[in-house]
Amino acid sequence: MNSELVLSLDAMGGDHAPGIVVDGAAVFLKGRRRKVRLLFHGDEAQLGPLIEAHPELAGISEIRHSDSQVDMSAKPSEAVRRSRGSSMWNAVQAVRDGDAQVAVSAGNTGALMAISKVCLRMKAGVHRPAIAASWPVPKGFSTVLDVGANVECTPAQLVEFAIMGEAFHRAVHRQERPTVGLLNVGQEELKGNDVVRDADALIRAAGLDMNYRGYVEGDDISLGTTDVVVTDGFTGNVALKTAEGTARLVAGWMREALTSSIIAKIAASLLQLGALDQLRARMDPNNVNGGVFLGLNGVVVKSHGGTNAAGFATALRIALEMADSAFLNEIEKNLGLLEAAQERLATEQAPEGQQESA
Amino acid sequence: MNSELVLSLDAMGGDHAPGIVVDGAAVFLKGRRRKVRLLFHGDEAQLGPLIEAHPELAGISEIRHSDSQVDMSAKPSEAVRRSRGSSMWNAVQAVRDGDAQVAVSAGNTGALMAISKVCLRMKAGVHRPAIAASWPVPKGFSTVLDVGANVECTPAQLVEFAIMGEAFHRAVHRQERPTVGLLNVGQEELKGNDVVRDADALIRAAGLDMNYRGYVEGDDISLGTTDVVVTDGFTGNVALKTAEGTARLVAGWMREALTSSIIAKIAASLLQLGALDQLRARMDPNNVNGGVFLGLNGVVVKSHGGTNAAGFATALRIALEMADSAFLNEIEKNLGLLEAAQERLATEQAPEGQQESA
Structure with missing residues (x-):
């Protein structure tokens, strides 16, 4: 598989978002030859200047604006009911819609799992998702x-x-x-x-x-x-x-x-x-x-909420390996x-x- | 409580018994002021010379001969049926009989737990023992x-x-x-x-x-x-x-x-x-x-099977603290x-x- 892969990022998830998401993407891209594209879901006004600061992101990045984001303390059931259109929801939905092969978020774990289950549904033959x-x-x-x-x-x-x-x-x-x-x-x-x-x-x-x-x-x-x-x-x-x-x-x-x-x-x-x-x-x-969510119709990677740019880059590398497999x-x-x-x-x-x- | 405490030792239990049991007892006694007595359960012919080699054990040690010992691979149910009179059984039974306040063994964990349950029974109000x-x-x-x-x-x-x-x-x-x-x-x-x-x-x-x-x-x-x-x-x-x-x-x-x-x-x-x-x-x-077995009418301490003399001495110190409490x-x-x-x-x-x- 040598076609272009697309990673869908919840740019607003995590304690230090959106900074570490954009910086992490830049770290991830350094020296990488595999052709990828990145979808950044989040607040356009914040993301624009951050992405522009990294020339290596030019041309392969697309910002998809979302007005809201999922709170780190939101309950999963709440998140499913109320977070339609949030950066996290849109990041997962892009995988569902075939716009991307894998979604990555450093946001609220329970909410991400709940949204992933609703958007992507379980793969046939799998009864429950697992986090690897x-x-x-x-x-x-x-x-x-x-x-x-x-x-x-x-x-x-x-x-x-x-x-x-x-x-x-x-x-x-x-x-x-x-x-x-x-x-x-x-x-x-x-x-x-x-x-x-x-x-x-x-x-x-x-x-x-x-x-x-x-x-x-x-x-x-x-x-x-x-x-x-x-x-x-x-x-x-x-x-x-x-x-x-x-x-x-x-x-x-x-x-x-x-x-x-x-x-x-x-x-x-x-x-x-x-x-x-x-x-x-x-x-x-x-x-x-x-941590990778397995068992859904699509792959979702959960980065640690408190991670830095290097850690987010690691999550992106894992996401790429999964998408490429x-x-x-x-x-x-x-x-x-x-x-x-x-x-x-x-x-x-x-x-x-x-x-x-x- | 300042009366004399008695520790009952399965001298034949563990990978390096009876050597580390006797040596461990000597390490344990070094510099200790609390008055204790030790019951060594095991093969008298082996234990006699080992104990004699440690002058600090003289006078406070008693050998209680047993012909058999519990195999490290014995199943617990087997051990209960067949190990009556073994060094492990006798070590626990001495607590039951009031001859000692606590038993210590580096032998087979499952067998020790099964024998302890049969000999000592659960304390009223406790349904299952725990290992701490x-x-x-x-x-x-x-x-x-x-x-x-x-x-x-x-x-x-x-x-x-x-x-x-x-x-x-x-x-x-x-x-x-x-x-x-x-x-x-x-x-x-x-x-x-x-x-x-x-x-x-x-x-x-x-x-x-x-x-x-x-x-x-x-x-x-x-x-x-x-x-x-x-x-x-x-x-x-x-x-x-x-x-x-x-x-x-x-x-x-x-x-x-x-x-x-x-x-x-x-x-x-x-x-x-x-x-x-x-x-x-x-x-x-x-x-x-x-590891201390809790919830029985009496205290049993399980030393790691592969321990050395210093490790066995640690188990004895824990046993003493429990007996003294x-x-x-x-x-x-x-x-x-x-x-x-x-x-x-x-x-x-x-x-x-x-x-x-x-």
């Missing part, structure tokens, strides 16, 4: 999903997440046959709850075209034991935030250690020249910014296998002809 | 529970965990009025699942004598936003292991950063003298070793308030006189 996060591991990134869209999941929904996560990892992290694990706890007696156990059985029964490796535990995520880690949105969100908190705690200790004495300060100033910056870059959340078509085969397996299992469980869904 | 972990935060430690005993919990069980965790934190981490938070996810639309929401309502309705602060999120754990964090065993176990994995990942990056160039190596050798060691000590899992009596008041609230709510919900438990 890229997670730093020793060699690159792993993919963790769901990190917050669904607090409760059925076994079949977890299998759908596995299917989408696998295709996402291939699209964004460029691995031909990613390995997939199901997040569980390790105590022998308590080998998971029923939902996780049933999801494991269903993946195996469905004969998916997938490199499935069974259960993984919490420490396996950061170790990168499998490329994709599947869990419900409650556990995934807690895990993601726990990792962020832990990284911050350790970084704080490191800072203390490097300023605890004269010798430590000398050492730190030596390190400042290179190694520490490299370490900081690895721990910088801006380098992993961009065959993600939406790729998941169809496995979704078909899953559906067939569920029908088969339902028939087996109801031999007297009763139709029950698994 | 001490979690490093910027200022000391917080307490997280449950980290693995129950994969599914009712709202009332989460409230019981809150009551036990609060008293545990006071006993072990010496804080008079610990703050308590309920682990949740933050998306506006998805403010938790039903169980968490109902637990929050129940805590408030019960009017507990507790410094309850409402919901916290994953990153709040390592930030130490509240002293106690309450969650179900599935989420807690994933969070704990995710934090361990993340700390290891960051430590690995740090190692790489400190050996990436000549200058980095010079800086690292300067740091070696102090700051790095201090940082390493903070990240050393041996300094947070010891009024933990079991302290939780009774709040458990009573919880029970009363549940009865009240059940009556309100069943106005026509039907009795249903909430």
